[in-house]
Amino acid sequence: MKKLLVTLLVLLLGVTATAFAMSPQEVLEKVDRNLNPASYESYRKLINIEPDGTKREYTLYTIKKGEDKVASVFLAPSSDKGRATLRLGDNMWLHIPNVGKPVRITSLQSVTGGIFNNADIMRLDFGTEYGAESMAEVDGGMVLQLKAKSDSVAYDKLEMTVDKEHYVPTEIKCIAASGMLIKTLHFKKITEFEGGRVRPAVMETVSPLNPGYKSVMIFAKVRSRDFDDEVFTLNYLPRIESLRK
Amino acid sequence: MSLFRSRLVLRGRTAAVRCAVLLLLLAAIPAFAQDEEYDLDFDIPEVEEESGLEFWGQAELRTIAKFLDEDTTAYKQKYFKKNQENPAYEMLLQIKPEMSWESGDVGAYLRPRLEIGYSQMVGGSSAVLDEPSETFFDTEKYWDGQLLAEEMLVRWSPTPSVAVEGGKKVLKWGKGYAWNPVSFMSRPKEVNDPNRSREGYYLLYGDFISSRDGALSTIALTPVVSMVDENINEGLAGGETTLVGGKLYLLAYDTDFDLMFMAGDKYDTCIGLDLATNLAENFAIHGEVGMRMGYEKTTVSTTGGRTTENMNALSSLLGMRYLTEGDTTYFLEYYHNGEGYSPLEMRRYQHLVEKGYNTYQNTGSGGLLKIANSLSPEYNQSSAGRDYLYFRVSQKEPFDILYLTPTLTTIVNLGDGSFTLNPEVAYLYSSNLEIRPRMTIPIGPSFTEYGEKVNKVNAELRLTFYY
Numbered sequence: 237m238k239k240l241l242v243t244l245l246v247l248l249l250g251v252t253a254t255a256f257a258m259s260p261q262e263v264l265e266k267v268d269r270n271l272n273p274a275s276y277e278s279y280r281k282l283i284n285i286e287p288d289g290t291k292r293e294y295t296l297y298t299i300k301k302g303e304d305k306v307a308s309v310f311l312a313p314s315s316d317k318g319r320a321t322l323r324l325g326d327n328m329w330l331h332i333p334n335v336g337k338p339v340r341i342t343s344l345q346s347v348t349g350g351i352f353n354n355a356d357i358m359r360l361d362f363g364t365e366y367g368a369e370s371m372a373e374v375d376g377g378m379v380l381q382l383k384a385k386s387d388s389v390a391y392d393k394l395e396m397t398v399d400k401e402h403y404v405p406t407e408i409k410c411i412a413a414s415g416m417l418i419k420t421l422h423f424k425k426i427t428e429f430e431g432g433r434v435r436p437a438v439m440e441t442v443s444p445l446n447p448g449y450k451s452v453m454i455f456a457k458v459r460s461r462d463f464d465d466e467v468f469t470l471n472y473l474p475r476i477e478s479l480r481k
Numbered sequence: 482m483s484l485f486r487s488r489l490v491l492r493g494r495t496a497a498v499r500c501a502v503l504l505l506l507l508a509a510i511p512a513f514a515q516d517e518e519y520d521l522d523f524d525i526p527e528v529e530e531e532s533g534l535e536f537w538g539q540a541e542l543r544t545i546a547k548f549l550d551e552d553t554t555a556y557k558q559k560y561f562k563k564n565q566e567n568p569a570y571e572m573l574l575q576i577k578p579e580m581s582w583e584s585g586d587v588g589a590y591l592r593p594r595l596e597i598g599y600s601q602m603v604g605g606s607s608a609v610l611d612e613p614s615e616t617f618f619d620t621e622k623y624w625d626g627q628l629l630a631e632e633m634l635v636r637w638s639p640t641p642s643v644a645v646e647g648g649k650k651v652l653k654w655g656k657g658y659a660w661n662p663v664s665f666m667s668r669p670k671e672v673n674d675p676n677r678s679r680e681g682y683y684l685l686y687g688d689f690i691s692s693r694d695g696a697l698s699t700i701a702l703t704p705v706v707s708m709v710d711e712n713i714n715e716g717l718a719g720g721e722t723t724l725v726g727g728k729l730y731l732l733a734y735d736t737d738f739d740l741m742f743m744a745g746d747k748y749d750t751c752i753g754l755d756l757a758t759n760l761a762e763n764f765a766i767h768g769e770v771g772m773r774m775g776y777e778k779t780t781v782s783t784t785g786g787r788t789t790e791n792m793n794a795l796s797s798l799l800g801m802r803y804l805t806e807g808d809t810t811y812f813l814e815y816y817h818n819g820e821g822y823s824p825l826e827m828r829r830y831q832h833l834v835e836k837g838y839n840t841y842q843n844t845g846s847g848g849l850l851k852i853a854n855s856l857s858p859e860y861n862q863s864s865a866g867r868d869y870l871y872f873r874v875s876q877k878e879p880f881d882i883l884y885l886t887p888t889l890t891t892i893v894n895l896g897d898g899s900f901t902l903n904p905e906v907a908y909l910y911s912s913n914l915e916i917r918p919r920m921t922i923p924i925g926p927s928f929t930e931y932g933e934k935v936n937k938v939n940a941e942l943r944l945t946f947y948y
Binding site for chain 1: 525533537538539577583588592631638640641642644651653654655656658676677678688690691692693698699701703730732735737757758759761762763765767802804881883884909911912913915945947948
């Protein structure tokens with residue numbers, strides 16, 4: 237019995253030691269890779285929920301390559317169909333079919349309305365935009381303090397609670413440079429995706445700036461896929477949906 | 482009695498507690514259900530694997546009330562011997578289905594437009610801008626209809642780096658919102674409604690893209706060939722000809738650059754460049770410079786004498802977009818129209834119309850008005866002046882009303898100081914219905930551009946249904 241207890245203690249210490257043997261930045265990188273492959277395609281449903289329970293839903297197809305290339309196109313509803321966004325590092329563009337050419341947009345704008353902004357929809361790896369400054373242990377995981385690497389990032393600081401078992405976020409607090417809490421992201425429903433990737437399938441967003449409102453992002457078919465660099469260009473943007481075919 | 486009462490009170494309290502517990506439970510059930518209701522296997526609009534065909538579109542109904550200013554030269558010129566109702570009402574139903582088909586490296590896209598309009602304006606709806614393939618109700622006084630293809634093309638794209646398209650296409654060159662001095666192969670925008678889709682031109686179009694790491698991250702070359710004859714692309718050039726043009730796009734140092742040209746017989750050679758970049762995360766700038774070489778500009782004197790000048794018309798645009806923390810967007814564009822008329826040239830034309838109208842009233846002779854009418858397409862076109870300012874303020878979702886965006890726009894003719902005020906509200910009532918009431922109010926003294934517009938006030942309600 238004593239032997240068993242000692243073994244368990246050693247194992248527990250080992251697990252804890254493994255986590256804290258990693259630097260905050262290494263934990264962040266592990267979180268990034270567990271959330272998404274370096275290059276991938278995915279489908280997402282965005283749901284805006286108003287205080288009276290009214291919902292509005294959007295379906296997006298998203299592709300990403302490397303550290304700083306992301307493109308998305310709305311598949312539904314029909315009022316937004318074909319609306320495509322491209323992000324190359326800090327550069328973001330929006331293409332609205334028929335009515336105009338791609339225009340530069342900012343990370344703070346929202347292409348859908350609701351609490352989500354463009355930075356949420358075209359998010360790069362956390363490690364690309366933020367540096368992990370410190371890490372503290374909490375019950376069941378750890379809390380990373382992240383600081384934006386440049387002024388062009390939507391939120392100055394992130395406080396990320398990481399699940400120790402799966403190394404994925406369970407909660408992220410988005411904080412402005414003034415220290416004001418802008419929004420909180422709750423990650424839910426740990427799910428196994430194609431290729432054995434285990435990550436949260438649902439991200440809920442609430443904001444003290446919009447009490448009563450909630451936005452939900454549901455992930456589906458997250459899978460590794462490599463793309464040519466030319467896909468992530470303004471010229472290709474109107475054709476991005478053809479990648480699904 | 483008191484015991485009974487206290488038991489009754491106790492029973493009442495117990496019942497109240499039970500009710501409260503029940504209510505709490507009932508309240509908790511939806512909360513719990515809401516937590517569980519996310520469908521992880523949500524519907525994804527599937528691509529039809531076998532046919533590769535997709536179909537969607539929109540239908541738009543516009544009802545317009547035009548309150549006309551009968552003292553303006555534009556009114557006198559248009560309706561000098563016609564009985565025009567005032568106010569005049571218009572209604573326009575526009576149906577735009579979109580179809581796309583894709584199979585391997587090839588694809589096709591079609592966007593026809595069917596318009597049916599009712600207008601009390603003598604001479605028909607003011608909304609007819611493009612060249613319809615078919616027209617209906619030609620003998621009707623108030624009704625008209627038209628059918629055309631805005632875009633109709635086939636595409637071959639063997640790799641993401643290469644695409645070749647042929648057919649009718651809308652080329653969107655330039656970075657400006659209200660104006661595009663480098664948009665050499667597109668129909669001009671209506672500055673009061675720049676987002677309104679227009680008909681394309683028939684052309685052959687290539688797209689060759691190269692992407693790389695480094696400061697110069699994208700290079701894209703877009704050659705264009707187009708033909709003009711009496712049935713195709715009429716109005717793009719002075720007669721039958723073949724036009725050759727192209728655009729070179731560079732993304733360098735986080736800035737978009739475009740260089741473009743268009744040339745051919747019976748066509749004024751055009752060259753231009755544009756750029757756009759973000760100076761901060763909430764502050765973007767853009768600009769365009771375009772030159773039309775050998776442009777023939779015709780001006781007219783107050784007595785009807787015409788002068789034609791051959792010139793290289795240099796037009797330019799500078800714009801900025803600024804977003805505040807409160808989601809207010811400020812948008813500003815300055816436009817210099819090198820082909821435009823100076824305030825003096827505009828005044829001369831308006832005096833000619835005024836003189837022609839008075840002559841007609843006094844003598845019945847319409848000679849001067851005939852001269853003025855022959856130059857009306859140039860002098861009365863959108864943004865016919867030389868220097869303009871476009872300023873727009875929009876507030877996203879004020880008072881926490883989702884999907885609502887009120888906007889106030891003003892367009893100022895800097896030469897004569899006249900301007901137009903365009904308040905507008907866009908509300909996405911449901912996922913497939915947008916409601917957009919808007920007004921256009923031209924303001925200015927006599928013999929200025931906006932002071933002499935036909936409309937005193939233009940009020941419009943636009944309903945767009947997406948399917």
